Amino acid sequence: MLALTIAATVHISVLGSFHPVQFELQPAAGQTLMVESEGRTEVLEGEHTLPLTGPAKVAGRNGAAVRFRLALPGSAAREYIGKLEVRRAGVELLAIVEMDRETAVAAIVEVEGAAGLPDEARKAQAIVTRSYLAGAHNRHLGYDFCDSEHCQLLKGLSHPTSAASRATLATRGQVLVYKGDVVPAMYSANCGGHTKTLAQTKWATPQAGYPFFSVVCPLRGKALGHGVGMCQMGAIDIAHHGYNARIILGHYFPDTTIEALSGQCSRRSRSARS
Ligand SMILES: [Zn+2]
Ligand SMILES: [Zn+2]
Incomplete structure (x- = not known):
């Protein structure tokens, strides 16, 4: 168990990209x-x-x-x-939803996981997404994350029996940890053959914490996205070769361990009887 106290809920600004009034x-x-x-x-x-x-x-x-x-x-x-x-x-309105982190993870995995994605790649995505939600800080002022690509895409609840919900439940509370801290894990669609370190990106802000590593990816092709962290296409390829989520994440996030956040056993109580 990770001895960190991290709130079990996140504050996510939703529908903001539509500039609501x-x-x-x-x-x-x-x-x-x-x-x-x-x-x-x-x-x-x-x-x-x-x-x-x-x-x-x-x-x-x-x-x-x-x-x-x-x-x-x-x-x-x-x-x-x-x-x-x-x-x-x-002149606009902000809608901020305080939601259970696991609910947010499932909703994001729903958007990120195409139909036909191997289960182990989807579980890896769930752990990456959860790590990001638990480990990334100061993305916005007054709330934690937005629901656009700036943070992670979220379009409302996942269906309770969907593959995304199942992958979230199967990895419940699991995050990537580096030197005692949750890694604000990132991912992109296709790294093009090599993932990047933080220092190799245009946001080379010197900061403590996980540096990210440049690792060789089994897939080449045209790079799509920033190339830092997990390569989604590469993860699918590794899963197709029979490897599990732990192996996939060990490949893209060297020097990390997978640990369970404490306090993940408390269930949200069902709506109170009135
Ligand atoms: Zn954002
Ligand atoms: Zn790749």
């Missing part, structure tokens, strides 16, 4: 939302949709995490589980 909020099926705005608390249930045009806080009864849908007017809603806070940011 208004959101439409709806409870997921069977859920009750408590919406606090302008000093009032409103109960939102059933099929009702509530427009949000300013600061608001949304949770379930007793302030617990809750399942809800959020949309921009006229576009498809995305579903999340957590607590929502809407803040003003200039």
Whole structure:
């Protein structure tokens, strides 16, 4: 067990790339939302949709995490589980969802994992994603991560029985560790034959922590992405040769170990009976 105390939730700003000035909020099926705005608390249930045009806080009864849908007017809603806070940011609104890290991992792996991806490559992706969420700091001011490629793509909940959810559950709490710290692990689509060290990138900010290494990749071809950390195409190739997630990660992240975050056994309580 890793003796680090890392919060089990992350604050992710969602839908920001659409530059929202208004959101439409709806409870997921069977859920009750408590919406606090302008000093009032409103109960939102059933099929009702509530427009949000300013600061608001949304949770379930007793302030617990809750399942809800959020949309921009006229576009498809995305579903999340957590607590929502809407803040003003200039003329736009920020929607920040505090969600369980495991929920976020599954949602990101859902976007990153194409159908037909070998299970071990998907598990490697889950561990990389979780490590990033637990180990990366100061990406944004006032919240942890955004849901765009700047941090990691997230488009709402993964289906509970999807391959992404299964890979997340199979690796629950596991992160890459280097010298006692969680590695803010990165990945890119195709390294082109060699991965890069941090110093070889344009963001050569001298910093303590994992330096990343240049390793040979089994796949060549046209480089796509920054080339630091795990090469997704290379990971698929290694998995196709019968190697597991541990071997894949050992290859792309030399000198690291895989360890379990402590406090991962506490389950989110089911919605309280009222
Ligand atoms: Zn970001
Ligand atoms: Zn590669």
